Amino acid sequence: MAINFYRKIKRSIQEDGLIVSSSVFLVNSMVGKIDFGRALRILEIGSGKGPFTREIIRRMSPDSQLDVCEIKSEYNPWIEELMAQHPDKQVTLYNGCVTELLNNADYYDVIVSSLPLKNFERMKDQNAFLYRIIQGFRFALKDGGIYLQYQYFRSNKADIETVFGKVMDEVDFVPLNILPAFVYSMTK
Numbered sequence: 001m002a003i004n005f006y007r008k009i010k011r012s013i014q015e016d017g018l019i020v021s022s023s024v025f026l027v028n029s030m031v032g033k034i035d036f037g038r039a040l041r042i043l044e045i046g047s048g049k050g051p052f053t054r055e056i057i058r059r060m061s062p063d064s065q066l067d068v069c070e071i072k073s074e075y076n077p078w079i080e081e082l083m084a085q086h087p088d089k090q091v092t093l094y095n096g097c098v099t100e101l102l103n104n105a106d107y108y109d110v111i112v113s114s115l116p117l118k119n120f121e122r123m124k125d126q127n128a129f130l131y132r133i134i135q136g137f138r139f140a141l142k143d144g145g146i147y148l149q150y151q152y153f154r155s156n157k158a159d160i161e162t163v164f165g166k167v168m169d170e171v172d173f174v175p176l177n178i179l180p181a182f183v184y185s186m187t188k
């Protein structure tokens with residue numbers, strides 16, 4: 001039984017990059033950086049069971065649009081329940097790799113990413129996939145749009161700065177999360 005538990009945790013870290021869902025402190029730190037006072041096109045990537053999705057849907061105006069991208073369809077019931085609770089909000093759920101949603105230039109006002117960027121470094125492609133994803137974020141963001149990303153251990157900050165060609169606008173530390181996390185804010 002202990003071995004099964006250990007295997008589950010190991011799989012969760014390797015595939016999803018986390019042990020438990022993000023805390024309310026991390027969610028509020030990240031979502032609190034979004035100005036919901038106007039109509040927004042928002043892309044949320046890597047929703048999992050939806051800790052960020054819940055708060056974004058709650059705060060967004062009815063004339064805003066939220067695209068939720070999650071590669072694993074096993075999380076659909078959680079997201080679909082949130083969508084059902086807010087029929088007045090415009091939310092679309094996509095199951096697939098986020099690269100499929102990054103083809104329109106200057107499209108999103110806000111990108112909220114929980115992607116475990118650090119995990120992509122393990123791929124044997126000299127970080128080509130990692131860079132394709134970050135370049136895709138920059139391409140899909142409107143000028144003045146904001147890319148929000150959390151990471152543990154300050155990882156991949158330099159990669160994001162290289163692609164955006166500037167230093168990070170803000171880095172916040174949220175200790176009350178498993179694991180403690182850094183929140184990156186990068187405007188285009």
Ligand SMILES: C[S@@+](CC[C@H](N)C(=O)[O-])C[C@H]1O[C@@H](n2cnc3c(N)ncnc32)[C@H](O)[C@@H]1O
Nearest residue numbers: 016017018021022046047048070071097098114
């Ligand atoms: C660290 S978890 C975050 C879950 C949740 N947002 C949270 O903070 O608790 C990362 C999520 O990204 C998803 N994911 C990984 N690679 C992806 C990709 N290429 N496109 C879309 N989602 C992906 C995983 O399935 C996982 O649910």
